[in-house]
Amino acid sequence: MNEISEADVIVVGGGLHGTSSALHLAKRGVKVIVLEADYVARHSSGVNAGGVRTLGRPLPEIPLALMSREIWHGMTDLLGEDGGFVPSGQLKIAETEAELETCRERVALLASHGFTHEKIIDRETVLELEPALARHVTGGIWVERDGYALPYRTTTAFRLAAQRLGVRFLEGTPVRRIEQRGERWFAQTPRGTFGAQKMLIASGAWSGELSKQAGEPVPVHPEGLMLMVTHRVAPFCRATLGATGRPLSFKQFDNGTVVIGGKLIGIAELANRHGEVDFMRLVKSAQTVTDLFPHLRHLGVNRAWAGVEAFTEDELPVISASRTASNLYYSFGYCGSGFQLGPGCGKLVSELMLDGEPSLSLDAFAIDRFHARATSAAADALPLVTH
Ligand SMILES: Cc1cc2nc3c(=O)[nH]c(=O)nc-3n(C[C@H](O)[C@H](O)[C@H](O)COP(=O)(O)OP(=O)(O)OC[C@H]3O[C@@H](n4cnc5c(N)ncnc54)[C@H](O)[C@@H]3O)c2cc1C
Known part of the structure; x- marks a missing residue:
């Protein structure tokens, strides 16, 4: 029988959520091994749009996002570097009166729950912030403390900080099976078996297979999210932009290039561990950008992924x-918005694993919520018995 490598905690997955959880666990003196099928930051965490956005979050995520944002602002204290974080502000543009009304309703809803981080701004203020925008804009929502960062650099910085505290990263080490013997968990890989008191599944789009092995199937599915980056262009846009009526995520980096996305769906190949670009869908996004910034009409695209x-x-x-x-x-299923949450969720996951109670409630994200819903839907569908 193979010798078993032991730790206190095994983390399956070296994305931002795995590396951040590993770092926060190691800060509490825990011995951690991270098992990564490819290499750290190979998937979403290294190739995303870098948006550090609390703007537009679903209500249950807002407390986490606001807590995580404070960590972004103090990232150098945590990691010794800032991951390229730029507090550029995030602006969600309205292009019609009806869209501006939708923005007002959103901000009023947040206020009724005590959240005041999203502010309505009028057309003049939008154009003052971003003078290159097309004149048809009608206003928008502004969040000043949001921004963007560099995804590969950030995830690598979490990995390096975790390594400095003794965390071991094994790359090219796919976990094929997980299994509990007694209280301990074991991960079988082509490089042998790893055992630990506790296990964290942070395997992104591949997590469903592992949760199924533990007897907890989850309705999680992969999508191939696309981005493109343009040639360099003179500085014209400072904030990170989104739109109200159509998908958009847009920012200009200091080097002049512009990254364009907005949950544009390409092709996800889970088995081949790979995403493919669908160029026809990218064209639609390019159209949105030139509607908003007509002077970019002739700007070339350098790369898409x-x-x-x-x-x-x-x-x-x-x-x-x-x-x-x-x-x-478990920590997975971030639905295209998990980069911003990574620093905060890693801390909360470490608290959940070590203290049983995280410092912010994670009840809305419980793994059995799907099962509970399916059971109550089935009960609703039962015929009423009449006497
Ligand atoms: C194009 C794009 C743009 C995005 N833009 C933004 C944005 O602007 N702002 C934002 O907040 N979020 C954004 N996101 C979402 C964000 O990137 C993700 O939510 C986040 O990175 C998820 O991190 P993760 O650690 O859960 O998953 P991943 O980064 O996918 O990491 C999971 C890791 O687990 C490994 N793994 C899987 N199975 C196994 C196994 N069996 N054994 C060992 N290892 C395994 C994988 O190889 C992978 O490295 C974007 C995503 C994409 C794709």
């Missing part, structure tokens, strides 16, 4: 202890 991301059916992540087994935890 697709990253494989995990989506759940209610568009919220799973951040949870297992409901069927002891010592097993």
Whole structure:
């Protein structure tokens, strides 16, 4: 029998959520091994748009996003570098009166829940912030403390900080099977078996297979999210932009290039661990950009790519202890918005795993919520018995 490599915690997946959780666990003195099928930051966490956005979050995610944003602002204290974080502000543009009304309703809804980070701004203020925008804009929502960062650099910085605290990263080490013997968890890989008291599944779009092995199937599916980056152009846009009526995520880096996306769906190949670009769909996005910035009409695209991301059916992540087994935890299914949450969720996951209670409630992200919903839908569908 193979010798078993031991740790206190095994993390399956070296994306931002795996590396951030590993770092926060190691800060509490825990011995961690991260098992990564490809290489750290190979998938969503290294190839995303870098948006550090609290703007537009679903209500249950807002407390996490606001907490995570404070970590972004102090990233150098945590990692010794800032991951390229630029607090550029994020602006969601309205292009019609009806869209501006939608923005007002959103901000009023947030206010009714006590959240005041999203502010309505009028057309003049939008154009003052971004003078190169097309004149048809009608206003928007502005979040001053949001921004963007460099995804590969950030995830690598988490990895290096974790390594400095003794975390071991094994790349090219896919976990084929997970299994509990007694209280301990074991991960079988082509490089041998790894054992630990606790296990965290942070395997992005591949997490569903592992949760199924633990007897907890989750409705999670992969999507290939696309981005493109343009040639360099003179500085014209400072904020990170989104739109209200159509998909858009848009920012200009200091080097002049512009990154364009906005949950544009390409092709996800889970088995081949690969995303493919669908150029016809990218064209639509290019059209949005030239509508908003007509002077970019002749700007060339340098590169386009697709990253494989995990989506759940209610568009919220799973951040949870297992409901069927002891010592097993999950953090996956970030639905195209998990980069911003990575620093904060890693901290909360470490608290969940070590203290049982995180400092912010994770109840909305419990793994059994899908099952509970399916059961109550089935009960609703039962015929009423009349006497
Ligand atoms: C194109 C694109 C743009 C995006 N833009 C933004 C944005 O602007 N802002 C934002 O907040 N979010 C954005 N996101 C979403 C964000 O990138 C993800 O939500 C986040 O990176 C998810 O991190 P993760 O650690 O859960 O997953 P991943 O980064 O996918 O990491 C999971 C890791 O687990 C490994 N793994 C899987 N199975 C196994 C196994 N069996 N054994 C060992 N290892 C395994 C994988 O190889 C992978 O490295 C974007 C995503 C994409 C694709």
